Amino acid sequence: MFERGIEIKTPAQIESMRKAGRVVASTLDVLRGSAVAGITTAQLDAIAHDHIRSQGATSNFLGYHGFTGVICTSVNDQVVHGIPGTRVLRDGDIISIDCGAIVDGWHGDAATTVAIGEVPDEVTELMRVTEEALWRGIAAAHLGGRVSDISHAVETTVDAAGDYGIVEGYTGHGIGSAMHQPPNVPNYGKAGRGPKLVKGLALAVEPMVTLGAPDTRTLADDWTVVTTDGSWAAHYEHTFTLTDAGAWVLTAIDGGEARLAELGVPYGGH
Structure with missing residues (x-):
C-alpha cells in the first residue's frame, strides 16, 4: 500500500526486509575483517559479491543506473558512491563501505566506515560522531512522530x-x-516536520559527516562524490522500522537491541 507515494509494508514484508537486512549486516561484518592494508577495493567488492550470493540474496547496487559494483567503496575524502577498482588500501586510510541486498524482492541498505590500521585521533572521533549521529537519529523516531525528528x-x-x-x-x-x-530523510532540519512515522514504514538513515566544509563535487566517473576542500568524510547507514514495541534496526545483526538499550530506547524487534 502506498500513501502519498510512501510505501507501507505488511508485517510479512517487513520480515522479508529483515532477511535482506541480515544479509547486508553479515556482508559488512565480513568486509570489516577483510579491509586491510594491501587489498584493493575491487577485491573487497568480489568478497561482498560472493557472500551475498552465498546467502541466497542478490545485490541491489550492481547495475543500478549502470553502477558496476555490489558495494560502494569511498576512501578518505570520498564521501559516497566510490566505484570499486584498482585502488589499494593503505595503512592510515579510512574506507566507507555501502552495501545492499535483495531477498524475495525486498531491500536492505546499510553502510559503515572502517579504519585501515592506525588513523589520527581526529579521524577516529569523526567516525565515532557520525555513527553516534546515526543511532541518535534512529532513537529519536517513534510512532506518531515525524521524519524530521530523525533529521x-x-x-x-x-x-x-x-x-x-x-x-x-x-x-x-x-x-x-x-x-x-x-520520503527523503535529510541529516539536518527542525523537528516535527515531514511525513508521519507509522507502522510499516521503513527508512534508511545515513549521515555523511566531514572534518571540513560540507561542500562536495562529483568526479568525472559521474559517481564518486568527494569533498571540495579535500577533508576526510565518514558515512554510516542503517535500515530501520518501527513496531508497537519500538525501533527495529533491520540491518543490524542484533536488530539494534544493544545500542538502543544504551540510548534508553525500547527495542521493537524479535
Whole structure:
C-alpha cells in the first residue's frame, strides 16, 4: 500500500526486509575483517559479491543506473558512491563501505566506515560522531512522530560534538520493494516536520559527516562524490522500522537491541 507515494509494508514484508537486512549486516561484518592494508577495493567488492550470493540474496547496487559494483567503496575524502577498482588500501586510510541486498524482492541498505590500521585521533572521533549521529537519529523516531525528528537528532548530535560538516546534498530515504523511495530523510532540519512515522514504514538513515566544509563535487566517473576542500568524510547507514514495541534496526545483526538499550530506547524487534 502506498500513501502519498510512501510505501507501507505488511508485517510479512517487513520480515522479508529483515532477511535482506541480515544479509547486508553479515556482508559488512565480513568486509570489516577483510579491509586491510594491501587489498584493493575491487577485491573487497568480489568478497561482498560472493557472500551475498552465498546467502541466497542478490545485490541491489550492481547495475543500478549502470553502477558496476555490489558495494560502494569511498576512501578518505570520498564521501559516497566510490566505484570499486584498482585502488589499494593503505595503512592510515579510512574506507566507507555501502552495501545492499535483495531477498524475495525486498531491500536492505546499510553502510559503515572502517579504519585501515592506525588513523589520527581526529579521524577516529569523526567516525565515532557520525555513527553516534546515526543511532541518535534512529532513537529519536517513534510512532506518531515525524521524519524530521530523525533529521534534527542527527544534526544536533553532530553540532554538539564539534566543528564538523554535515553533507546536505545526499540524504537517507524510504526503502522497501525498491532501494530508494520517498520520503527523503535529510541529516539536518527542525523537528516535527515531514511525513508521519507509522507502522510499516521503513527508512534508511545515513549521515555523511566531514572534518571540513560540507561542500562536495562529483568526479568525472559521474559517481564518486568527494569533498571540495579535500577533508576526510565518514558515512554510516542503517535500515530501520518501527513496531508497537519500538525501533527495529533491520540491518543490524542484533536488530539494534544493544545500542538502543544504551540510548534508553525500547527495542521493537524479535
